[in-house]
Amino acid sequence: MTQPRPVPPLPSPKERRRLREAASLTQAQVAARVGVARETVRAWESGRTAPRGPEREAYAKLLASLNKADKVTNNQALTSTLELQPVTPLAPATPPVPVPPVPPVASLAPLAPRADAPAPPPSGAPLTPAQAFDALYAFCAPALVRQAYLLSGRRELARESVEWAFQLAWQRWPEVAVDRDPAGWVRATAYEFALSPWHRFRPRYRHPEPPPADASDRALLDVLLTLPAPQRRTLLLYDGVGLDLPETAAETEASTPAAANRLLHAREVVASRLPDLADPVELHRRLAEVASAERLRAAKSTVVRLGSERRARFWTRAAIAFTIAIIGATALTARTAPTRYEPPVPPGETVQGVPPRAAPGTLSNAELNLRAKLRAETQPGPERLLPEGR
Template identity: 55%
Template sequence: MTRSATGPAPAAPLPSPKERRRLREARALSEAQVAAAVGVTPATVRAWETGRTSPRGRRRTAYARLIGCDEHRPAPPPSVEATGSSTMSPTEPGTGTTPDAPTPEEPSLDAPTPEAPAAAAPPALDLPAQEGSAHGTTAPDAHAPAPRPSAGLTAEEAYDALYGRAAPGLTRQMYLLTGRRKLAREAVEHAFRIAWQRWPEVARDRDPAGWVRAASYEYAMSPWHRLRRAHRRPDALPEDPARHALLDALLGLPPAYRRTLLLHDGVGLGLPETAAETEASTPATASRLLNARAAVAERLPGTVEPTEPGGRPALHDRLGALALAEEVPEPPPAPAVRAGSERIAELWTRAALCFGVLLIGTTAFTLHTAPTQYEQPLAPAERVAGVPPRGGPEKLTPQDLKLQKSLRGELTHGPERLVPRIP
């Protein structure tokens, strides 16, 4: 008995959740791209790759075909290292064309990769590393993590690639978050210094650019900057009335609201991703976003309404235009940041060694000078049953005994002493 051509196809086999993630990353696909192609949310794809749930029906077949583990197409190589490249693209069997995947329709605050040229897009904060090419490229999907370094790159080359991709746009984000140009550059430089010190951890992260962004936001929003004279007050606001009002409204929000609004409406992260990056629950993040939008809409009416049904609010494009119009200091070169990170790590290592030597010396000195046994102190005299304490001389101390012995041993000079004797 043969299966009908119009009958249901057998379920595509799926590997383990860990293998699903490896296959997706081997094809340089993000969770958002897979979610859009299959017709689910990025959180659902993440649940498939962690083993909490599994796809079913047509979504299971589409997901298996997309990551390359269906029965009609051979699986990709066992690892990215074996191919020497991490930029492979999935192709439809027999056609040589890529499957249907969402193309980025809106710019995000993250800097784009130089390998993704596309049509001109509205201004946004996703400036590339090269000057003057902001309107010639569009940013990748806002939820798409930065491509992980391939095995053919050294640690320095992979770090420099991530720095060149993320640093320019991240500096503009920090300016909108703080209103201080110097602090924006300092926060990005500090985050990338920490990233180089922990590079093995960052390189294995699912989203290296998101790791650096979170570190930059934490440093920029630290309340300790209020104690520094250079960062007590924000820089002068733009002269243009529209940009002046927008930046003033943004800086007037509480720090938590400002960060949530910038990540969701500026960078383009989803509500679960924004909640995870701000270390808050999804309901709390939604409440912060609504309150921030209400505060901005009160000062700038018509800003938070979407430009089209189901699209991004107009605030997304206005934030991008504001960041592009302002002059933000360029971040230092990547080799300089790496050298500064290594120098700071060396200084901290020396300081830790000196502190350890000082602690060991102090401990040795204390052990050498401390008493070896406990000497119970003499209790003061007390009245017992109404009898007063003895008023005579107390017990001689060792010093008194030593003095007495020395006086007895000395010879007398002059007339003989009268020594009373008992008859």
């Protein structure tokens, strides 16, 4: 009789997910390497199901290689003293774990730094805030532009949303640098800006942009834009980015059941209008294709940092000028205000009992005779003086 092969041990579901995220792998990539669907990997990481058979062996070998690479990364991190610990894993100094070739479709999740990213500092040198910010920008900006485009349907608004989010992150860098998930902080800020209803009142966004050239891309984008904003955001985070349901609920500020209902309703609408996208795996692929079909490039990190600093200086000067105006108005009021109390003049009152003013009436007979007598008689006066001639 042949002895049964020993079952390889597996780490806890929480550790499985941590190892995958430490290696910057998505659930779809892990599923491609193991040979299962992405939903299966999600169930393994949540603990709902356990792998069996050949899939378990392949999954165990993959986790073992990820664990080995993670230990090497941790040893390198311990030898270097970094100022911003939560941001240093995003720097491209540590080489990523080799991944199998993926289809020629740009993913919606950040997988690798940009080609024009700044060079990492020498080994053992601490990262400056600008270098850490540039590393985060190179890691997240390209994918965030594509995600914002799927949310808003506008190319210029997508770029503006990402630049605004990173400008705000640079202004609040001490807070973002120590955040547990800096990429999630920036993503949530960009989503809020892209979905703001006030953009419809801006002159530059009153008219629609040209739709995608491909008919299938136009159909999918039209279906996405008809969804309510919360459902669209939930669908993009879960089926596009690859977050699990609790993370999606936390980022959308909703409960887990509410996020699940939004996701189900969004999938039903998409499946009813596009039956080919009823499969979540196919929907994820098509979302990535639509986003990658457009030429969407974010600005350089240095431009974003300089823009953030200019914006901060402008609002600081505006606040100072407003404060000075208030102080000047207060001083002028205190200078020109009266120093004593002057009671107001009371309004006039009506006096009672005064007879009305009599108007002249007609003359009597005696008055008429007297007036005639006075006019008829010549009144004596002084003698008139005449000049004498010579």
